[in-house]
Amino acid sequence: MNENVDHRVPVLIVGGSLVGLSASLFLSRLGVDHLLVEKHRGTSTHPRGRGNNVRTMELFRTAGAEAAIRDAASVLAGNHGILQAGSLTGDDQEWLFKEIDPGGGLARFSPSGWCLCSQNDLEPVLVERARSLGGDLRFSTELLTFEQDPDGVTAVLKDRETGEHTTVRADYLIAADGPRSPIREQLRIGQSGAGDLFHNVSITFRSRGLAPVVGDRRFIVCYLTKPDADGALLPVDNGESWVFHAPWQPERGETMEDFTDERCAEHIRRAVGAPGLDVEITGKAPWHAAERVAERYGSGRVFLAGDSAHEMSPTGAFGSNTGIQDAHNLAWKLAAVIDGAAGPGLLETYEAERLPVARATGARASARSAEHSHPGFAAPAGPGGGRKGGMLPVVLGYRYVRGAVVGADPELPVVPEGMDLTGMPGTRAPHLWVVRDGARVSTLDLYERAFVLLADAGRPQWRAAAARVAERLSVRLDAFGIGSGPEADLEPVDGADWAAAHGTSAGGAVLVRPDGFVAWRCEDAVDDPEAVLHEVMTALLHRA
Numbered sequence: 001m002n003e004n005v006d007h008r009v010p011v012l013i014v015g016g017s018l019v020g021l022s023a024s025l026f027l028s029r030l031g032v033d034h035l036l037v038e039k040h041r042g043t044s045t046h047p048r049g050r051g052n053n054v055r056t057m058e059l060f061r062t063a064g065a066e067a068a069i070r071d072a073a074s075v076l077a078g079n080h081g082i083l084q085a086g087s088l089t090g091d092d093q094e095w096l097f098k099e100i101d102p103g104g105g106l107a108r109f110s111p112s113g114w115c116l117c118s119q120n121d122l123e124p125v126l127v128e129r130a131r132s133l134g135g136d137l138r139f140s141t142e143l144l145t146f147e148q149d150p151d152g153v154t155a156v157l158k159d160r161e162t163g164e165h166t167t168v169r170a171d172y173l174i175a176a177d178g179p180r181s182p183i184r185e186q187l188r189i190g191q192s193g194a195g196d197l198f199h200n201v202s203i204t205f206r207s208r209g210l211a212p213v214v215g216d217r218r219f220i221v222c223y224l225t226k227p228d229a230d231g232a233l234l235p236v237d238n239g240e241s242w243v244f245h246a247p248w249q250p251e252r253g254e255t256m257e258d259f260t261d262e263r264c265a266e267h268i269r270r271a272v273g274a275p276g277l278d279v280e281i282t283g284k285a286p287w288h289a290a291e292r293v294a295e296r297y298g299s300g301r302v303f304l305a306g307d308s309a310h311e312m313s314p315t316g317a318f319g320s321n322t323g324i325q326d327a328h329n330l331a332w333k334l335a336a337v338i339d340g341a342a343g344p345g346l347l348e349t350y351e352a353e354r355l356p357v358a359r360a361t362g363a364r365a366s367a368r369s370a371e372h373s374h375p376g377f378a379a380p381a382g383p384g385g386g387r388k389g390g391m392l393p394v395v396l397g398y399r400y401v402r403g404a405v406v407g408a409d410p411e412l413p414v415v416p417e418g419m420d421l422t423g424m425p426g427t428r429a430p431h432l433w434v435v436r437d438g439a440r441v442s443t444l445d446l447y448e449r450a451f452v453l454l455a456d457a458g459r460p461q462w463r464a465a466a467a468r469v470a471e472r473l474s475v476r477l478d479a480f481g482i483g484s485g486p487e488a489d490l491e492p493v494d495g496a497d498w499a500a501a502h503g504t505s506a507g508g509a510v511l512v513r514p515d516g517f518v519a520w521r522c523e524d525a526v527d528d529p530e531a532v533l534h535e536v537m538t539a540l541l542h543r544a
Helices: 017-028 053-062 066-072 102-108 119-132 182-186 210-214 259-270 318-339 346-371 460-473 527-541
Strands: 007-014 034-038 082-087 095-098 137-141 141-149 152-159 165-175 191-206 217-226 229-234 243-248 280-294 303-304 433-436 438-440 453-455 479-483 507-514 516-520
Touching: 007 017, 007 152, 017 034, 017 119, 017 182, 017 318, 034 141, 034 217, 053 066, 053 318, 102 243, 102 479, 119 137, 141 165, 141 182, 165 182, 165 318, 191 259, 229 259, 229 438, 243 259, 259 280, 280 346, 318 346, 346 527, 453 460, 453 527, 460 527, 507 527, 516 527
Parallel strands: 007 034, 007 165, 034 137, 082 217, 165 303, 453 479
Antiparallel strands: 082 095, 141 152, 152 165, 191 243, 191 280, 217 229, 229 243, 433 438, 453 507, 507 516
């Protein structure tokens, strides 16, 4: 199987949409050579998938892409709420929420914030960033076949422009090839969940007269609920470019050909409540909302990520964000195994951690659609349908109760009722502003390329132990002393109590993974920190 190989690479990524491109960026940042192939000629041209939540923006922050993404999203920076209305010209109007972060309370938890950046604007940023770091991204390139053995994956690729075939040998394959994933099908991995929820046609159009009708209502989306003309209206530039999601019922024999320009334009006019509105249809694309989760997140050396692993109702933009976070979780583990710092057992924790998160998040996405009465969505009958709950615990507070963590409570729910980012193993590490080398940074900015040990500056034994363990295990383990004075690496802003924020004492320490999740916490001083830390790191990196 290793004969006649044209190209060898540690990781092959199949799929060049948001998740595949994010995986490329994260692997590039970690110095992992890889090849990404995408069958389409370029990135998405249709404005969709616009909601990037705070956890996703934290990941892009540490990957050095946040500023460029916010620049790409600047035209919609002032759009915040979700409006529900019978029409835009009538009195039946209600803000489901008017601000994403009313009162600015999110700043307690994160240095980042939500960002409204459409997929067609975000993907080019990811391409540019990944390529600038050495990522090999090839569009118009299709995966024809793949086979795996105990030592790797052999794939045959086709250049769709030249017809040339290339055989690639990779150590691992990431399947980011979408909800109809041929790779998942070949692996015979089943799915569970509610299945199809509803179908829409996404219609792009231009209108000079719509902006005056919308006025100063800077919504993210407006759900229009008129029975004969329901749908969702989304701004693209708050001026002439817009998107409308119209319900589509293929189960009743309705086809895409039924959505003529004339029908779409008239539907939009009725929904908006402006009979004479100028509407120029510029594009149409079908999309299907579903709730499904793969029964496994991979097989052997092949891993599923994004829509190939899970589909979710679009309300709340949970699907794309969960997929990007899949890619981030997998990237650091692949880097550790490929580098030789970790055993292959570390990769088994990818499914153990991400599969429960997908199930819990998918259920929350469907509940959110029911709460918002999303056009076309009918809440499933039975317990749990329409369950209300806050967004932030799902977005930022989820936890890994099993996996590459030591000391997590496996009986705790994956998504808590409230926010508890206080250093518990398996949760995203707390955000704390500190001064490092004269610059104000978040503690979250420390986590990307290495495990990080935080300890009190007055307890140098922890830092010494970390140095010795790193050398013994041949792994990068950065240690920082927090406090004041010349011996401190990090000084908390305004004298904040770092130990209390992380659920430990001045004598203890906190170990954080490269993805910013707490791997282990020692709540008090120990007699032999090197022995304890060596045991913990060995368990984390080589667990079966």
